[in-house]
Each structure stands twice: as C-alpha cells, then as structure tokens.
Amino acid sequence: MQKDPIIGIDLGTTNSCAAVAAEDGSVKLIPYKGGDYTVPSIFAVDDKGNELIGHEAKRQWQLNPRNTIYGAKRLVGRSYKSDVVETMRKVVGYAVKPGDKDDVVIDVAHREYSLQEVSARILNKIRDVASNHLRTPVKRAVVTVPAYFNDRQRQTVKDAGKLIDLEVVRIINEPTAAALAYGVGKNLRETVVIYDLGGGTFDVSIIEIRDRVFEVKATGGDIFLGGIDFDNAVIHYVLSDFAAKTGIDLSGDPVAMQRIKDLAERTKCDLSTREEAPFSIPFITMTAQGQPLNIELKFTRRLLEELTTSLVDRTLQIVARVLVDSGVSTKAVDQVMLVGGQTRMPVVQQRLTRFFGKAPSKGVHPDEAVAIGAALYAHSLEDDTNLKLQLLDVIPMAIGLEKAGGAFHTVFARNAAIPNAKQLRATTSFDQQTELAVRIFQGDHEHVAHNDLLGEFTFSGIRPAPAGQVQVEITFDVNIEGILTMRAHDPDTGREMKTTVRVTQS
Numbered sequence: 417m418q419k420d421p422i423i424g425i426d427l428g429t430t431n432s433c434a435a436v437a438a439e440d441g442s443v444k445l446i447p448y449k450g451g452d453y454t455v456p457s458i459f460a461v462d463d464k465g466n467e468l469i470g471h472e473a474k475r476q477w478q479l480n481p482r483n484t485i486y487g488a489k490r491l492v493g494r495s496y497k498s499d500v501v502e503t504m505r506k507v508v509g510y511a512v513k514p515g516d517k518d519d520v521v522i523d524v525a526h527r528e529y530s531l532q533e534v535s536a537r538i539l540n541k542i543r544d545v546a547s548n549h550l551r552t553p554v555k556r557a558v559v560t561v562p563a564y565f566n567d568r569q570r571q572t573v574k575d576a577g578k579l580i581d582l583e584v585v586r587i588i589n590e591p592t593a594a595a596l597a598y599g600v601g602k603n604l605r606e607t608v609v610i611y612d613l614g615g616g617t618f619d620v621s622i623i624e625i626r627d628r629v630f631e632v633k634a635t636g637g638d639i640f641l642g643g644i645d646f647d648n649a650v651i652h653y654v655l656s657d658f659a660a661k662t663g664i665d666l667s668g669d670p671v672a673m674q675r676i677k678d679l680a681e682r683t684k685c686d687l688s689t690r691e692e693a694p695f696s697i698p699f700i701t702m703t704a705q706g707q708p709l710n711i712e713l714k715f716t717r718r719l720l721e722e723l724t725t726s727l728v729d730r731t732l733q734i735v736a737r738v739l740v741d742s743g744v745s746t747k748a749v750d751q752v753m754l755v756g757g758q759t760r761m762p763v764v765q766q767r768l769t770r771f772f773g774k775a776p777s778k779g780v781h782p783d784e785a786v787a788i789g790a791a792l793y794a795h796s797l798e799d800d801t802n803l804k805l806q807l808l809d810v811i812p813m814a815i816g817l818e819k820a821g822g823a824f825h826t827v828f829a830r831n832a833a834i835p836n837a838k839q840l841r842a843t844t845s846f847d848q849q850t851e852l853a854v855r856i857f858q859g860d861h862e863h864v865a866h867n868d869l870l871g872e873f874t875f876s877g878i879r880p881a882p883a884g885q886v887q888v889e890i891t892f893d894v895n896i897e898g899i900l901t902m903r904a905h906d907p908d909t910g911r912e913m914k915t916t917v918r919v920t921q922s
C-alpha cells in the first residue's frame with residue numbers, strides 16, 4: 417500500500433462509500449465493519465451529548481428524530497430562502513434555521529451545526545474507516561459531488577475537508593466518476609450517457625471517452641425528481657383508494673402516513689423483481705364507531721408503471737434536452753449507463769432501451785461506480801507518466817452577474833467547458849468612485865432573483881477620477897473543479913485591486 421494514499425469518496429445523500437487504488441491501479445472498495453461497504457450519511461447527537469455517525473446514528477434515528485440529521489447533502493451550500501430548503505424543512509424531523517451567510521444551520525441538541533460541520537463529520541467517519549483499513553492515516557481524498565452542484569456547494573465540501581484536516585485534493589462530478597469506473601483501462605472511443613436516478617434527484621451527463629480523456633459534453637437534471645416521487649405516486653393512490661372506500665382521509669394522521677410510506681417504498685422495490693405485491697396494513701385507523709379498518713390492496717407492476725409514467729417521461733425529456741445541448745444524436749450514443757437505486761425499476765430500463773435503440777449497459781455497479789471512479793482519479797493524480805487521466809468537464813448552470821434592474825448577464829453559459837476564464841470591462845459610474853461591487857449568480861434564469869447568489873465581490877482601490885474615466889477589468893476564472901475566483905485590475909495602470917467576497921442576500 418502507498419505511504420500516503422489518496423482515497424476516493426462518494427459523499428452520498430443516503431450512504432457514503434470510499435475506495436482506494438493499489439500501486440498497480442486496481443481499485444478496491446473500503447469495507448466497513450461486517451463487510452458492508454457503505455456508511456449511512458447520518459449524524460446525530462444522543463441524549464448524553466455523544467456524537468454518533470453512520471450506522472450508530474441510523475440505529476437510533478426513529479427514537480431521536482429531532483437530533484438526527486439525514487439527507488443533509490440536499491442542504492449543502494443552499495440559501496435559506498431556496499425552494500429546496502423550504503421543502504426540506506417540511507419533511508425532516510430536525511430544525512433547519514437561517515445561518516448568517518445566507519446559508520442554513522441545523523439545530524441539534526441546542527447547538528447549531530453548519531453544513532460544513534455536518535459534512536465534515538461524515539467525511540471524518542469515512543476517513544477513520546479508511547485509515548483503519550489501510551493501517552495508515554489518510555490525509556487526502558478526491559470527493560465526488562453531483563454535476564449540478566454550484567460553486568458554493570463545491571466550496572462547502574472543500575471547507576468541510578479543511579475542518580478535519582482532510583485535504584480535498586480534487587472535487588469531481590459523480591457522473592464523470594461513474595464514467596471513469598466504466599471506461600478506464602479499456603482503450604475506448606465511445607460516447608456514453610450516464611443516467612442517474614437516485615432517491616431525491618435525477619441527472620444525466622453525456623461523456624465522450626477517448627482512451628484516458630473523459631470529456632463531458634453536457635449535463636442536466638432535476639433536483640426535485642427521484643425515487644421519493646415514485647413512492648409518493650404509490651402513497652397518493654393508496655390514500656385516494658382508502659378515502660373512496662371509507663370516506664376517511666389518512667393524510668393528516670402521522671402514524672398511519674409513516675406506515676403507508678414505508679410500505680409504499682418496499683412495494684415499489686419489490687415490484688422491480690415481481691409482477692404483483694400485496695399492499696396490506698392492518699388496523700390503520702378506526703371508524704367513528706370504533707371499528708378497526710385495514711388497508712387491503714394488491715399492487716401490480718403495471719399499476720405502478722401507470723402511476724409513474726409522467727415521472728419517467730420527465731427524465732426522458734431532460735435526456736432529450738441534454739442531447740440537444742451536447743449536439744449528440746441518440747444514434748451516436750454507444751453506451752447508456754445506469755446509476756442510482758431507482759434505475760432498478762424495469763420500465764426505466766425499457767424506456768431507455770426504446771429511446772436509444774439499445775439496452776443500458778450492466779458494466780458498472782450503480783451503487784459502487786462513483787467511489788471507484790473517484791479512487792481511479794485519485795490514483796491518476798499521483799501518476800506523472802503520460803497515462804494520466806484527463807477530465808474535461810462543464811459547468812451545469814450559467815454563471816453571470818447582476819445588471820441594473822436585476823437582469824442576469826451571462827458570463828459563462830450553461831455547459832461551458834472548464835477550466836475556463838473570461839474577462840469583462842466595467843467603468844466607474846460616479847465621480848471619485850473607489851469601490852465597485854458585483855453580485856455573481858449561478859442559474860439559467862434571465863432574472864437574478866431566480867438564480868443562486870454565489871457572492872458579492874467588492875473591488876477596492878480604484879483610482880479616484882471623474883465618472884466613466886477609470887476602467888476595471890474583471891477576470892472570472894472557473895477552475896477544473898467548477899469553483900469560481902475573481903480578480904480585477906486597472907488596465908491603464910496594471911494595478912491589481914483588492915477583492916473581498918461576501919455571501920449575504922441583501
């Protein structure tokens with residue numbers, strides 16, 4: 417084993433997983449106690465004030481829902497006012513509060529945790545498992561993030577690493593990592609589609625593989641489309657059926673709802689391998705006369721498919737748009753790869769087969785591919801021969817600045833290749849102006865109010881002069897990890913200006 421290994425970490429919404437490459441480039445997943453390869457991405461504080469992470473946290477979740485944080489990845493780098501945060505606040509058992517940097521904090525056992533801190537604890541757990549397994553302290557990692565993560569979300573993951581002295585040497589996108597797991601060492605020339613339908617989100621990327629070069633042509637997705645919506649379709653059907661038969665609406669009964677939710681997900685998964693499954697829950701409620709009532713239904717795969725057609729349609733519409741963005745035709749696609757648990761549903765695979773005219777590849781394990789790809793990339797970073805892997809990625813959403821009246825001025829378009837740099841000139845707008853503030857947003861809407869604020873950059877030290885006489889040349893740099901930096905200088909004097917960044921929504 418190498419002296420100072422760089423591990424690959426798949427920091428997932430539900431589970432996280434790590435892998436490491438041996439000197440010869442072969443990759444192994446890092447086993448957790450009992451041969452399990454994943455650690456639940458859950459953090460909790462128990463009633464004695466002990467911090468619990470992973471399986472220990474998951475085990476006590478039902479008993480301690482207020483102080484058990486799960487699904488935190490969905491909150492990473494988000495503004496408190498965003499739709500995602502609003503939706504999450506309604507469904508999670510823990511308290512999500514506004515932070516002071518237009519972010520969110522989570523209140524656990526009377527202490528506020530930032531998302532950096534929560535992510536840091538999960539990363540630390542994975543690092544500990546890896547250090548024990550490898551019998552050497554792990555100090556460096558390649559960490560994967562969803563392709564749609566914006567600059568702030570990526571920065572949060574890097575900062576989480578800093579908190580625990582884990583150097584996040586590189587952030588790479590999950591679909592790119594899955595493509596690496598599929599394509600490294602095979603000397604391929606292929607265009608692949610990575611179709612990732614997980615628990616809460618959907619994304620798709622088109623990647624061209626030319627031996628060791630992995631070039632993302634386009635990426636897209638929907639952060640509100642995933643397995644949970646399939647569960648909800650089942651739940652909705654069960655509730656309507658029960659109401660039609662009994663006149664009773666169960667949606668306001670939290671205990672009944674929890675039981676229906678659990679069985680809905682289980683039934684959905686069962687129907688991936690069976691044609692029929694019973695849906696029965698005894699004593700779900702009582703009539704006004706005190707008579708116990710049961711749910712007694714039979715679900716077929718066909719019914720599940722009917723209830724969820726529109727969800728599968730939506731994923732295919734996004735696939736079609738991303739194909740257009742990338743200029744790739746369905747015929748030019750050599751492989752369709754599946755990632756994420758919900759892709760186990762047979763109809764998803766059938767619809768993809770029809771759409772592309774070929775069956776999806778079984779070449780990678782949907783749950784393991786991402787960590788393996790990250791480890792392969794980590795290995796390549798240490799490789800100074802010409803066998804190094806080359807990743808050419810894109811930004812998932814446009815990056816730009818706010819113009820007068822709140823309009824969005826695009827600096828980098830959606831799917832612009834990274835690394836990338838652009839320059840823009842501004843002039844002073846009033847006499848003796850010494851500072852220039854620019855608000856930077858990421859998103860695809862023409863009004864900044866609908867996009868995510870990345871930060872407010874203030875350039876100070878501008879030469880005092882009459883309005884319009886001084887120019888400020890601003891350079892925008894998006895690095896290979898999709899992280900933005902900005903600087904400015906005076907093109908007449910060459911003087912660099914001081915840049916400060918603030919992330920607050922004013």
Ligand code: AMP
Pocket residue numbers: 429430613614615616642643644681684685686688755756757758759760761
């Ligand atoms: P992931 O985030 O990739 O772990 O995906 C989790 C989602 O996949 C959840 O919504 C699960 O209900 C769903 N899932 C897991 N196994 C199956 C299965 N066999 N059939 C259908 N959906 C599944």
